[in-house]
Amino acid sequence: MEQVRACEQSGLEEPVNDGYSWRKYGHKDIYGAKHPRGYYRCTHKNSQGCLATRQVQRTDTDTSIFSVMYLGRHTCVQASRLQPGQPQKKVEQHDKKRKRKSQETLINFQTGGHANTNDYDTTQVVLRSPSFSFPSAPVPIPCQQKESNSNICSSHLTPDNHFMSSSLSSPSTSGSNSIFSPYRVNNIESGHDLQTSDYDLCEFESALPLALDSSDLYLDWDWDSFDGFCF
DNA sequence: TTTATTTGACCGCG
DNA sequence: CGCGGTCAAATAAA
Numbered sequence: 388m389e390q391v392r393a394c395e396q397s398g399l400e401e402p403v404n405d406g407y408s409w410r411k412y413g414h415k416d417i418y419g420a421k422h423p424r425g426y427y428r429c430t431h432k433n434s435q436g437c438l439a440t441r442q443v444q445r446t447d448t449d450t451s452i453f454s455v456m457y458l459g460r461h462t463c464v465q466a467s468r469l470q471p472g473q474p475q476k477k478v479e480q481h482d483k484k485r486k487r488k489s490q491e492t493l494i495n496f497q498t499g500g501h502a503n504t505n506d507y508d509t510t511q512v513v514l515r516s517p518s519f520s521f522p523s524a525p526v527p528i529p530c531q532q533k534e535s536n537s538n539i540c541s542s543h544l545t546p547d548n549h550f551m552s553s554s555l556s557s558p559s560t561s562g563s564n565s566i567f568s569p570y571r572v573n574n575i576e577s578g579h580d581l582q583t584s585d586y587d588l589c590e591f592e593s594a595l596p597l598a599l600d601s602s603d604l605y606l607d608w609d610w611d612s613f614d615g616f617c618f
Numbered sequence: 619t620t621t622a623t624t625t626g627a628c629c630g631c632g
Numbered sequence: 633c634g635c636g637g638t639c640a641a642a643t644a645a646a
Contacts, residue, residue: 410622411622411624413624413625414623
């Protein structure tokens with residue numbers, strides 16, 4: 388099983404290291420929001436045609452909390468996420484100077500001809516930066532005690548590529564050095580017709596323990612099933 | 619030199 | 633026309 392690291396960062400840095408390598412391609416001030424939104428896409432978009440993107444924005448209410456929205460799924464092979472010893476796929480670099488047209492080609496390849504945003508998985512993750520020492524910022528208290536049980540979740544994709552949350556072993560059960568972050572998962576889609584599609588939108592809220600070393604914070608993620616349904 | 623970030627321009631949609 | 637998303641040239645970093 389592979390893991391996504393939810394990495395704490397200090398202060399104003401972006402605390403969102405999910406194990407993938409992202410490349411920033413845009414930055415926008417959002418109307419009505421206090422903080423701008425950063426736009427990232429997978430580093431391997433060109434080399435592997437990976438269409439995953441994400442948007443990172445500081446929450447209005449608490450500047451120590453980041454809202455991260457994931458759009459699309461990774462179809463790439465990320466070297467950092469490979470098992471040690473697993474041979475790394477050689478990626479040929481081709482057509483780096485692609486024109487806008489070729490982007491549509493990629494989309495069509497992925498979605499079978501329908502460059503429709505409804506085909507994306509959309510996941511929103513709200514990350515609280517634990518080490519953010521803002522005077523007014525409340526001390527991040529792990530929320531797993533408040534609403535434990537079903538709210539400590541691992542997440543995986545169902546066979547129909549829907550993003551799902553499921554109950555996970557409590558942090559105490561993990562004897563390893565990987566610490567499960569208390570992620571509260573709110574499925575704010577819940578069968579509502581956000582659009583006329585099966586548009587998944589999940590929200591995670593994470594309050595990471597203060598004292599933890601950033602390198603030890605892991606969100607256990609069922610990447611096996613995740614990868615298993617990538618086209 | 620290669621790769622990533624910054625940042626204003628551009629574009630589509632409502 | 634405004635807003636949100638993306639592009640791409642300039643710039644920075646490795």
